[in-house]
Amino acid sequence: MKTSVALCTYNGEKFLQKQIDSILNQTHPVDEIIVCDDRSTDATVEILNSYKEKYPELFQIHINEKNLRSVKNFEKAISLCTHEIIFLSDQDDIWVENKVEKYLNYFENHPETEVIASNGFGIDDDGKLLDVITIWDVIGFMKAKNIKIDFFEIISFSGNIATGATMAIKKDFVKKTIPFPLVPEFHHDEWIALIAASENRFDFIDDKMFYYRQHQSQQVGGVFFDNNERKKNTLLRFFSLDFNVQTFSNYKHLLKRIANSYQKHKHILEESQVHHDIFSKNLDLFKSLYYKYKEEMKKKYPVRFFILNIVDKIKNKRQLEK
Missing domain, CATH: 3.90.550.10 (Spore Coat Polysaccharide Biosynthesis Protein SpsA; Chain A)
Structure with a gap:
């Protein structure tokens, strides 16, 4: 070759x-x-x-x-x-x-x-x-x-x-x-x-x-x-898609991560001239994950979820559509 x-x-x-x-x-x-x-x-x-x-x-x-x-x-x-x-x-x-x-x-x-x-x-x-x-x-x-x-x-x-x-x-x-x-x-x-x-x-x-x-x-x-071992384990969880959603903070970080991925792939879909099918599927996946974990968060932490939801909408954070 x-x-x-x-x-x-x-x-x-x-x-x-x-x-x-x-x-x-x-x-x-x-x-x-x-x-x-x-x-x-x-x-x-x-x-x-x-x-x-x-x-x-x-x-x-x-x-x-x-x-x-x-x-x-x-x-x-x-x-x-x-x-x-x-x-x-x-x-x-x-x-x-x-x-x-x-x-x-x-x-x-x-x-x-x-x-x-x-x-x-x-x-x-x-x-x-x-x-x-x-x-x-x-x-x-x-x-x-x-x-x-x-x-x-x-x-x-x-x-x-x-x-x-x-x-x-x-x-x-x-x-x-x-x-x-x-x-x-x-x-x-x-x-x-x-x-x-x-x-x-x-x-x-x-x-x-x-x-x-x-x-x-x-x-x-x-x-x-x-x-160090702590950073190694953090990277392992992040890249192995181990969401580890056990706390309110976990949910906040995960929703932010999903929303950011959604925005990124939406922009790619808008700008790319090829492979629209790939990014359309990803958008559907990100959207389903977003609402799945948002609903879980709402059930586990109803009061804090209610407050966060209002603040996030005002600050335009953790939103799929901006």
Whole structure:
């Protein structure tokens, strides 16, 4: 299987070379690197051109005519890739040297899989390993506890565990994901993972296959958590969809979570041009869960429910329709 890398850049001069070098030093060489630069104003383009001079047949560098921002820039880069397996790459991470080899072996051994993501290490600006739990560790935690893993339910209801920097996608599957919808706080990686998971075509490698850099200027963070048993158990409950509604506070948090998921998927449905059936079903599911737990809350805590219901309507909190 031939491989492409879709690399998007914007003012990435500080860490770009380490990212590219980690791609070039793979045990299984990649066949093309498609770079879409979103009009960088630092030395990013000069760095890219220096690699183009060294590897003219490997690199294709595209400078956007206007700033596309992350989602549409990745859509462009992925669309320009020509080979069977497309790896997504940020500009500030580092790949483990056998990442490509590991992914290709997985695709070969699991022909039904169209999209893969993986676990990863956390590093700081200086490349120092962080002693943290990552959001990607959760899948391994669930497997260790023999908890059923439904990637579509997890991504739909709990959040995205398929960070784009870990992702590889078969080119034939790309057409099912284009165009990417533009929805606030909803990124291309979550979109791709949702579509693949809805068809049982998504899978996850537990091995840590890259170093994810956490720094202040990063666009998307929030993947690292304190490394302790309490946080581990909290994440397990959250991502295993263990609602654990035993108290009034539990109900409040759950209703907020359901309402937020409903609003998010409603917005996706309005903005997306494809896969309306997926998000329509999710809206029906969220609505049924919302009224189920609201009715339970009303029966268990009638007085507090009555007061909360009035306050929430005034403040527009925990509402399906806003």
